[in-house]
Amino acid sequence: MEVEDHLLYTKDHEWINIDGDVATIGISDYAQEALGDITYVELPTVGDEIEQFGEFASIESVKAASDIFSPMSGKVIEVNEGLEAKPGMINKSCYEKGWIAKIEITDMDESSNLMTADEYRKFLESVELN
């Protein structure tokens, strides 16, 4: 299971890449693998105000439907519209081309509620043992 070093993670398997005031959000390799072939992504709308750990997108696969929660609070400034036609991009490239949305972060302190890559790796080990 791939875990990218420079990202922060949630227990629901979303990742966030913070770059100044702006952050990019997606789901982890573990999440895309667990979902299987992704067939539909319901993207947030640009301008949406979202809260940390609040629902902001949903993903459907052949097997299941899953809500996606935002790792941090903010305002949606861009969404990955390419996913509407090619949702499988999340399976192929969950950390790069399969990003879901970009937000303008409202409270940088919230990042302390997230896991570093090493913490997330340990978390995955505990998830897999259960």
Place this chain on the structure above:
Amino acid sequence: MLVQEILKKTPLYEEHVALGARIVPFGGWDMPVQYEGILAEYQHTRSAVTLFDICHMGEFTIEGDCQETGLDQLVTMSLVDLPVKTCRYGLLLNNQGGAIDDLIVFRLEQNKWFIVVNGATTQKDAEHFRKNLKQPNSFKDVSSQTGKLDLQGPLSRDVLKTLAPGIEKLNYFSFDHFDLLGERALISRTGYTGELGYEIFFPWNKTKNLWQELLKNSKVKPAGLGARDVLRLEMGYSLYGHELEENISPLESGLNRFIDFNKNFIGKEALLGQKESGLSRKLIGFVCENRRTPRAGYKIYSATEQDIGVVTSGTFSPSLNLGIGLGFVQSDHGALGEKIFVGDERNKISATITGKSFHKNTSLKN
């Protein structure tokens, strides 16, 4: 208290694990739902050939005349005119006309029959046969000795004829016995994918050899129950527990052509009564306006948002690139082209009622 169900394993369980399959409980069995991915396995079945472990399904034999043993009166399809070495699909009904199971009856010889039933219902079906046959001693449950592999896809004939010469002469819904890896195999030209394909019945304890031998051919890939469900749903095939149930009439499921009203069978009176008084619901197919997947249990709403029924199966259709499904609606609805919504309180997907066959022009009759 945690009660854990002990799940049965097919003789291929270790093979699936070694292939990296994701294993899920299915009808009391540990079964592979996918190997490399549902959509890839789907595509390989439609375009090439895949192999499915179907050992969980049940098999019975009955020796004797179909009427003297009572077999004919237990199933809905006509048996007296079934040619030897052919098979026919039909239903096992209760007195209320509800489906105990759907099944295929094979005529091995004039007075020898082979019956294939669903895995989760095998035990209850066997009890129903033993209780209702006129000659219960003619009946044998051979499920635990009988392995079953399905080889499905447009290239299935090319692959199988190298191991079992002669299978190329089999017509749709016919079968024969063949020498396969030194064992006696029953091979029928049947399947649940809509493609050209074969179901192979093989000694349970030798099935692993056959599985390995078939996968040695680089054209063949394993496929799991996830792909199987997408494939069958695109063809509009019913799945027991979804479109068929003890409290669902096969007339409601639109399976009239598998019922012979010129003979007597358990449930016939009830079905005639339903025909007389009219059915309150019927099975429909529908196509969503986007790629969203309808799920079993979703409600079906009319264009004016009235609750008119329930979704029984749903999937993403790779062939249409849209969500598709089957479901029951009140009989005053269900016209082809009728606009509906499927979903729950939170989420409604626009859809259109269509025929139940979503994918056409397959290799099935090649």
